[in-house]
Amino acid sequence: MRDAPCILAIESSCDDTGVAVIRGRQVLSNVVAGQEVHEQFGGVVPELASRAHAQHIVPTVQQALKDAGVSPEELSAVAYTQGPGLMGSLHVGAAFAKSWAWANELPLVPVHHMHAHILAHYLAPGDAPSLPFLCLTVSGGHTQLVRVEGPREMEVLGSTLDDAAGEAFDKVAKLLGLPYPGGPILDRLSSDGDEHAFEFSHPKVAGLDMSFSGLKTQVLYFLQRSQAENPNFISERLADIAASVQRVIVEILMRKLEAAVSSTGIKEVAIAGGVSANRALRKALEHRQNEMGWKVHIPPMAYCTDNAAMIAMAGSLLFQSGVVGSISDAPDPRLPF
Numbered sequence: 481m482r483d484a485p486c487i488l489a490i491e492s493s494c495d496d497t498g499v500a501v502i503r504g505r506q507v508l509s510n511v512v513a514g515q516e517v518h519e520q521f522g523g524v525v526p527e528l529a530s531r532a533h534a535q536h537i538v539p540t541v542q543q544a545l546k547d548a549g550v551s552p553e554e555l556s557a558v559a560y561t562q563g564p565g566l567m568g569s570l571h572v573g574a575a576f577a578k579s580w581a582w583a584n585e586l587p588l589v590p591v592h593h594m595h596a597h598i599l600a601h602y603l604a605p606g607d608a609p610s611l612p613f614l615c616l617t618v619s620g621g622h623t624q625l626v627r628v629e630g631p632r633e634m635e636v637l638g639s640t641l642d643d644a645a646g647e648a649f650d651k652v653a654k655l656l657g658l659p660y661p662g663g664p665i666l667d668r669l670s671s672d673g674d675e676h677a678f679e680f681s682h683p684k685v686a687g688l689d690m691s692f693s694g695l696k697t698q699v700l701y702f703l704q705r706s707q708a709e710n711p712n713f714i715s716e717r718l719a720d721i722a723a724s725v726q727r728v729i730v731e732i733l734m735r736k737l738e739a740a741v742s743s744t745g746i747k748e749v750a751i752a753g754g755v756s757a758n759r760a761l762r763k764a765l766e767h768r769q770n771e772m773g774w775k776v777h778i779p780p781m782a783y784c785t786d787n788a789a790m791i792a793m794a795g796s797l798l799f800q801s802g803v804v805g806s807i808s809d810a811p812d813p814r815l816p817f
């Protein structure tokens with residue numbers, strides 16, 4: 481294992497500063513410095529996010545090296561998130577990674593954030609998926625069905641036409657007066673609710689594409705009608721509303737995933753991204769493993785939401801296949817998939 485590449489990675493695409501060190505598939509450290517400053521604003525404020533990254537980046541790198549017990553001389557390369565994400569946030573991580581790699585005479589590996597969510601499945605201790613596999617990537621900014629043939633060979637089979645699944649959770653939570661990010665809160669509330677209490681309709685979208693913006697509007701009108709009859713409707717039925725909304729989001733995702741399995745014949749299936757932490761989605765996938773003979777890959781909780789271990793894993797796979805970046809690679813908020 482000593483010969484396996486040892487990678488330090490920096491993730492700063494949104495509001496969390498993540499730094500990790502891995503050797504081979506083993507995570508030696510995975511530090512995430514969160515940013516509570518955004519909660520009061522109901523979403524991430526880009527300027528505040530970049531400022532917080534600038535404050536956190538040096539102590540987070542020091543902590544990750546200390547936790548891993550690794551010195552810079554033992555590293556093989558430095559990986560960082562090149563995009564997509566918020567420009568100011570990406571810039572802090574990329575600029576730091578470049579100067580730190582240069583100072584320590586280490587190669588640089590730029591990584592695509594969504595590829596990294598998918599490649600997190602190669603981190604120990606899980607069984608790495610065998611190729612090709614299908615991955616439903618569901619985060620706050622993306623919702624995609626991806627056919628994965630290799631660390632760089634990925635094809636998007638379908639994606640959301642408007643809001644991402646995480647955005648749907650967050651926007652509904654906001655309508656219910658809950659803080660950002662609302663996804664994990666709706667997940668928790670749902671466990672005390674009746675998922676069949678209220679019916680919301682599915683959007684009609686052809687093929688493997690999806691849509692979530694209509695759901696937010698449906699919930700908005702539903703809440704307005706219900707509150708006109710009972711001003712305490714939200715507080716009295718919060719868990720039932722959360723469970724019913726969660727059910728429809730999970731149903732939309734699972735139907736498209738089932739359609740992707742039938743059209744490709746690939747039964748090796750993974751989920752990735754922040755929303756893959758959702759307990760109902762994880763349960764629905766486990767159910768398909770038993771009922772439909774899929775081989776499913778569900779990431780450990782620590783690798784669902786944004787983290788640098790996934791950037792390190794993607795960086796390691798790319799580095800081993802000969803990819804090395806340069807100081808002139810610019811961070812790209814819309815880095816193409």
Ligand code: KG4
Nearest residue numbers: 619620621646661663667754755758785786
């Ligand atoms: O991947 P991620 O950490 O950041 C992006 O790249 O966007 O995903 C964040 C998203 C947020 O929308 C958050 O509400 C959602 O993932 N999320 C969840 C859960 N945990 C995080 N949504 C539903 N249930 C959860 N348990």
Ligand code: ZN
Nearest residue numbers: 619753754786
């Ligand atoms: Zn993400």
